[in-house]
Amino acid sequence: xxxxxxxxxxxxxxxxxxxxxxxxxxxxxxxxxxxxxxxxxxxxxxxxxxxxxxxxxxxxxxxxxxxxxxxxxxxxxxxxxxxxxxxxxxxxxxxxxxxxxxxxxxxxxxxxxxxxxxxxxxxxxxxxxxxxxxxxxxxxxxxxxxxxxxxxxxxxxxxxxxxxxxxxxxxxxxxxxxxxxxxxxxxxxxxxxxxxxxxxxxxxxxxxxxxxxxxxxxxxxxxxxxxxxxxxxxxxxxxxxxxxxxxxxxxxxxxxxxxxxxxxxxxxxxxxxxxxxxxxxxxxxxxxxxxxxxxxxxxxxx
Amino acid sequence: xxxxxxxxxxxxxxxxxxxxxxxxxxxxxxxxxxxxxxxxxxxxxxxxxxxxxxxxxxxxxxxxxxxxxxxxxxxxxxxxxxxxxxxxxxxxxxxxxxxxxxxxxxxxxxxxxxxxxxxxxxxxxxxxxxxxxxxxxxxxxxxxxxxxxxxxxxxxxxxxxxxxxxxxxxxxxxxxxxxxxxxxxxxxxxxxxxxxxxxxxxxxxxxxxxxxxxxxxxxxxxxxxxxxxxxxxxxxxxxxxxxxxxxxxxxxxxxxxxxxxxxxxxxxxxxxxxxxxxxxxxxxxxxxxxxxxxxxxxxxxxxxxxxxxxxxxxxxxxxxxxxxxxxxxxxxxxxxxxxxxxxxxxxxxxxxxxxxxxxxxxxxxxxxxxxxxxxxxxxxxxxxxxx
Numbered sequence: 001x002x003x004x005x006x007x008x009x010x011x012x013x014x015x016x017x018x019x020x021x022x023x024x025x026x027x028x029x030x031x032x033x034x035x036x037x038x039x040x041x042x043x044x045x046x047x048x049x050x051x052x053x054x055x056x057x058x059x060x061x062x063x064x065x066x067x068x069x070x071x072x073x074x075x076x077x078x079x080x081x082x083x084x085x086x087x088x089x090x091x092x093x094x095x096x097x098x099x100x101x102x103x104x105x106x107x108x109x110x111x112x113x114x115x116x117x118x119x120x121x122x123x124x125x126x127x128x129x130x131x132x133x134x135x136x137x138x139x140x141x142x143x144x145x146x147x148x149x150x151x152x153x154x155x156x157x158x159x160x161x162x163x164x165x166x167x168x169x170x171x172x173x174x175x176x177x178x179x180x181x182x183x184x185x186x187x188x189x190x191x192x193x194x195x196x197x198x199x200x201x202x203x204x205x206x207x208x209x210x211x212x213x214x215x216x217x218x219x220x221x222x223x224x225x226x227x228x229x230x231x232x233x234x235x236x237x238x239x240x241x242x243x244x245x246x247x248x249x250x251x252x253x254x255x256x257x258x259x260x261x262x263x264x265x266x267x268x269x270x271x272x273x274x275x276x277x278x279x280x281x282x283x284x285x286x287x288x289x290x291x292x293x294x295x296x297x298x299x300x301x302x
Numbered sequence: 303x304x305x306x307x308x309x310x311x312x313x314x315x316x317x318x319x320x321x322x323x324x325x326x327x328x329x330x331x332x333x334x335x336x337x338x339x340x341x342x343x344x345x346x347x348x349x350x351x352x353x354x355x356x357x358x359x360x361x362x363x364x365x366x367x368x369x370x371x372x373x374x375x376x377x378x379x380x381x382x383x384x385x386x387x388x389x390x391x392x393x394x395x396x397x398x399x400x401x402x403x404x405x406x407x408x409x410x411x412x413x414x415x416x417x418x419x420x421x422x423x424x425x426x427x428x429x430x431x432x433x434x435x436x437x438x439x440x441x442x443x444x445x446x447x448x449x450x451x452x453x454x455x456x457x458x459x460x461x462x463x464x465x466x467x468x469x470x471x472x473x474x475x476x477x478x479x480x481x482x483x484x485x486x487x488x489x490x491x492x493x494x495x496x497x498x499x500x501x502x503x504x505x506x507x508x509x510x511x512x513x514x515x516x517x518x519x520x521x522x523x524x525x526x527x528x529x530x531x532x533x534x535x536x537x538x539x540x541x542x543x544x545x546x547x548x549x550x551x552x553x554x555x556x557x558x559x560x561x562x563x564x565x566x567x568x569x570x571x572x573x574x575x576x577x578x579x580x581x582x583x584x585x586x587x588x589x590x591x592x593x594x595x596x597x598x599x600x601x602x603x604x605x606x607x608x609x610x611x612x613x614x615x616x617x618x619x620x621x622x623x624x625x626x627x628x629x630x631x632x633x634x635x636x637x638x639x640x641x642x643x644x645x646x647x648x649x650x651x652x653x654x655x656x657x658x659x660x661x662x663x664x665x666x667x668x669x670x671x672x673x674x675x676x677x678x679x680x681x682x683x684x685x686x687x688x689x
Contacts, residue, residue, distance in 0.1 A: 079682060
């Protein structure tokens with residue numbers, strides 16, 4: 001009797017777990033469905049439209065659409081290529097500087113004992129990180145432009161300062177990139193446990209050795225993550241640059257705006273889409289470096 | 303694969319059009335008018351002149367019946383457009399004018415026509431840069447319509463079929479804040495002087511802004527270039543940039559008032575407008591049309607072929623090209639296209655004419671091919687010359 005009872009019982013347990021397991025898969029998947037649908041609609045459709053427009057052309061006379069590599073080729077030549085490299089240079093440089101400055105400021109905040117300073121700095125960072133566009137450009141024009149207040153008081157022009165240049169644009173970008181970096185680094189620095197430092201000290205390590213062998217390796221992926229975020233932010237910025245430097249610092253976002261919506265160039269829409277596709281590819285490449293490293297750091301920073 | 307997708311796209315468009323038609327039927331009051339049309343008179347949507355509809359009174363009646371006019375890209379502070387809209391509204395109070403996206407560009411306007419095809423919100427009339435007027439006509443987006451004053455518009459300033467025609471324009475001019483600049487520059491050659499270091503700006507990026515493009519074209523003419531050869535203009539700005547005279551910030555009313563762009567190359571009607579706008583604010587804005595680089599450009603009007611309010615669209619055009627409408631542009635310091643004729647007839651507002659910046663010589667216009675070539679060269683070379 002016992003055998004038949006246990007066997008069904010066992011089967012029951014097994015049968016009970018297996019369907020439950022099977023069901024758990026679809027159920028969790030169902031929970032993610034709204035997100036997946038949202039992502040598919042809001043990112044998939046535009047991406048598809050960009051890709052389609054970048055590789056096709058519709059003849060205005062006949063209305064026939066045919067495939068062509070012409071737009072992508074043009075987006076990688078002459079001034080368009082120049083704008084892509086210009087954007088990458090500016091984004092990489094500003095992201096690098098902002099990463100360094102942001103980490104130093106964040107470390108100062110984390111080690112500072114003043115809770116008021118910390119919350120004030122974080123709040124300010126939250127506001128400043130979102131201060132961009134034309135208002136930011138005009139704030140800089142009024143402060144550090146040729147007839148700006150600071151320029152006049154400190155005779156910055158005599159010192160070689162020019163707001164409307166690559167350097168000027170770098171400084172303006174840092175204004176919102178550094179606070180952004182502070183925001184994303186503070187949690188990571190908080191995750192660096194004091195016990196690790198104490199252990200290192202007990203073993204006779206200097207501060208430099210601690211950072212070299214423990215601190216930076218653990219932080220590296222989140223720092224890199226911050227860098228990637230800053231790079232993306234700078235890469236996609238448009239309005240500030242448009243108001244400040246027009247066409248004199250070639251940037252890909254400005255080129256896309258010129259081609260897509262202007263009063264001068266006609267019939268350039270598909271080249272703009274091709275440039276957009278190039279931007280997505282560059283962002284994808286940067287992300288491809290970041291993601292594997294991010295997975296490594298997740299083990300430590302919890 | 304692409305072809306089938308295109309077909310699918312066409313199917314979507316068709317169904318959208320079908321829906322829009324249904325919507326139009328739902329909005330029914332237009333339908334009886336279709337019956338009237340069948341009896342003899344033309345439909346507003348196909349009328350090529352006011353006479354086709356049975357004269358101005360019939361046009362006004364048809365437009366008032368529609369009761370709506372959608373305009374786009376008309377900035378109130380641009381060539382007196384604010385006054386234009388107000389005057390139209392005052393004259394035809396039964397027609398509700400909805401003005402959308404005043405700061406849109408020509409490319410935005412064309413995009414709105416295409417993407418809203420068949421919708422009630424589509425723009426009825428368009429104010430376009432000449433290149434977009436030509437390309438839009440090529441794409442068959444505009445309805446041919448000849449306003450009453452059609453014959454008075456010079457042949458070089460209109461499409462022979464009446465799909466677009468020039469409306470108002472102006473000359474490239476140098477605006478200068480005499481309160482900050484001891485001697486204002488009078489010519490393009492003057493701009494190279496060291497005393498104007500860090501002071502000369504354009505209204506935008508010439509690959510995007512029509513007026514900045516005009517500035518480069520005028521500079522080319524001033525430096526032994528021609529309509530077929532814009533390169534000297536690009537070189538000129540390259541030289542200005544190297545000497546530090548040129549600042550790339552886009553001149554706007556804000557930068558003018560702030561004094562950041564004390565010398566601004568822009569259309570004369572905008573520069574002359576700044577003088578009034580900033581009088582008494584510490585800005586003494588003087589406008590001069592440089593004698594060495596005289597370049598005029600006109601904007602064009604067109605009617606959306608699928609205008610949701612075809613009669614109101616045609617009435618708006620009649621209003622723009624009436625003496626009243628033309629004088630309103632004149633009041634905004636712009637040169638209306640009928641000005642020569644109105645001067646002869648004595649109907650031009652004399653006060654406004656005397657306030658126009660002085661110009662020597664008569665304007666000439668680049669041919670379509672010359673314009674296309676100049677733009678291609680500019681798009682290719684501008685970045686390099688400036689960076």
